[in-house]
Amino acid sequence: MADEATNQELMDKLVSLCKRRGFVFPSSEIYGGFNGFWDYGPYGARMKRAIENLWWHEMVETRDNIEGLDSTIIANPTIWKASGHLDQFSDLMTDCKKCKARYRVDQMEDPTTCPACGSKEMTEPREFNLMMKTFVGPVFDDEHVAYLRAETCQPIFVDFNSVRVATRQKLPFGIAQIGKAFRNEINPRNFTFRSREFTQMEMEFFCDGEEGMKWFEYWKEQRLNYYRKLGFDDSCMRIYVHEKLAHYAKAAIDIEVKFPFGWGELEGVHHRGTWDLSRHSEFSGVDLQYLDHDNNRKLMPTVIETSVGLDRTMLALLSKAYDEDTAATKKEGKDEDVRVVLHLPPLVAPIQAAFLPQSKKLTENAYALYKSIDRYFRCEFDETGSIGKRYRRQDEIGTPFCVTFDFDSLNDNAVTVRDRDTMQQERVGITQLRDYIESRIGF
Numbered sequence: 519m520a521d522e523a524t525n526q527e528l529m530d531k532l533v534s535l536c537k538r539r540g541f542v543f544p545s546s547e548i549y550g551g552f553n554g555f556w557d558y559g560p561y562g563a564r565m566k567r568a569i570e571n572l573w574w575h576e577m578v579e580t581r582d583n584i585e586g587l588d589s590t591i592i593a594n595p596t597i598w599k600a601s602g603h604l605d606q607f608s609d610l611m612t613d614c615k616k617c618k619a620r621y622r623v624d625q626m627e628d629p630t631t632c633p634a635c636g637s638k639e640m641t642e643p644r645e646f647n648l649m650m651k652t653f654v655g656p657v658f659d660d661e662h663v664a665y666l667r668a669e670t671c672q673p674i675f676v677d678f679n680s681v682r683v684a685t686r687q688k689l690p691f692g693i694a695q696i697g698k699a700f701r702n703e704i705n706p707r708n709f710t711f712r713s714r715e716f717t718q719m720e721m722e723f724f725c726d727g728e729e730g731m732k733w734f735e736y737w738k739e740q741r742l743n744y745y746r747k748l749g750f751d752d753s754c755m756r757i758y759v760h761e762k763l764a765h766y767a768k769a770a771i772d773i774e775v776k777f778p779f780g781w782g783e784l785e786g787v788h789h790r791g792t793w794d795l796s797r798h799s800e801f802s803g804v805d806l807q808y809l810d811h812d813n814n815r816k817l818m819p820t821v822i823e824t825s826v827g828l829d830r831t832m833l834a835l836l837s838k839a840y841d842e843d844t845a846a847t848k849k850e851g852k853d854e855d856v857r858v859v860l861h862l863p864p865l866v867a868p869i870q871a872a873f874l875p876q877s878k879k880l881t882e883n884a885y886a887l888y889k890s891i892d893r894y895f896r897c898e899f900d901e902t903g904s905i906g907k908r909y910r911r912q913d914e915i916g917t918p919f920c921v922t923f924d925f926d927s928l929n930d931n932a933v934t935v936r937d938r939d940t941m942q943q944e945r946v947g948i949t950q951l952r953d954y955i956e957s958r959i960g961f
């Protein structure tokens with residue numbers, strides 16, 4: 519219970535920091551918000567983009583056999599018939615007749631009792647489809663219904679042939695996409711963890727079925743290594759192996775990380791067999807088999823999928839990074855009780871280097887230095903308040919390096935770089951500053 523209280527407290531602090539410092543706040547807040555929708559403020563947008571770029575770099579830019587795609591959110595609705603979403607993408611839900619709260623049955627400890635008010639008057643569980651509906655064209659009738667995509671991978675399967683032909687890729691190869699997905703979640707909760715509009719980063723790897731398990735193991739390891747490099751070790755990351763699999767799937771794992779509310783899925787790695795391309799072949803009438811010229815045979819590619827939520831990645835990074843450092847405050851001669859600091863990996867910190875003139879008299883020189891560096895890193899210039907206050911402001915948003923331009927800088931052509939985590943200060947020559955920051959960002 520004590521743990522639960524602390525975790526709830528951590529979550530509350532995180533939500534409040536995110537709002538106060540412009541990471542994330544409720545969508546349409548002046549109208550009372552909109553359940554399950556979140557806006558990313560200036561620091562949040564920068565961090566989100568940094569994570570996106572990192573994933574894209576890791577999955578697409580640095581690999582010869584992965585191609586990128588940017589497809590539409592709304593597409594021919596038959597896609598969702600073929601994928602099974604229209605018939606099967608649903609959760610069982612139940613309502614409390616007394617307090618009207620609505621729940622997903624699989625998330626309830628006891629589906630006959632309302633967790634909110636304790637009432638035993640629950641409705642019979644009903645199927646609830648998660649697809650978001652809209653209309654395309656001038657008439658709002660059943661023939662014009664379309665859907666906002668529930669996952670970014672289906673257009674990848676649908677565009678498989680076009681991408682293959684355009685790029686002349688041979689098996690095995692992959693197609694990756696980052697984009698919005700929409701699900702009418704019954705019970706959005708845990709901040710951005712379960713939202714109704716969110717961003718997915720998915721990669722579908724097409725291979726010969728005989729090599730399917732080899733590639734499944736390969737991608738599992740690749741993705742685990744990626745998270746290890748972001749600082750998730752065994753104490754805060756684990757694998758959940760699915761025992762109950764979809765009828766077409768050969769293997770599936772979730773990469774789970776520790777959130778303040780407990781362990782939660784961050785990414786899924788799935789062996790999906792030939793299901794996706796077979797279904798789209800069947801429903802479109804277009805043969806999506808691959809012709810292997812080397813062996814002169816046709817085969818339906820097997821798919822290995824890696825699928826991660828961008829919003830969940832950011833929440834996992836922020837939760838892991840949040841710290842209240844009580845020992846450190848005295849070091850810098852401050853009288854506050856705690857130093858709130860986000861120990862974010864420098865690669866994804868919204869601001870990587872803050873430039874602080876020691877005095878307003880040095881603004882011009884410090885600003886010129888800032889402008890010569892801000893094309894290489896995410897930088898910010900801050901000249902208001904004492905240096906100590908400015909350090910604290912930067913700690914709170916996770917800035918790994920604060921660069922102070924002082925009166926000595928005018929003579930020795932060097933600046934003081936203060937490290938967020940150790941609070942150590944180092945004198946660095948201005949001409950070396952770019953290399954210094956770059957070498958410390960790493961990955």
Ligand code: ATP
Binds near residue numbers: 669714715827
């Ligand atoms: P869950 O079991 O948590 O509902 P899922 O198994 O339905 O998730 P997938 O369909 O495999 O999730 O989606 C892949 C990834 O997309 C998830 O691992 C997660 O990071 C992200 N994701 C899925 N649903 C949401 C949501 N409602 N809000 C934010 N991210 C989501």
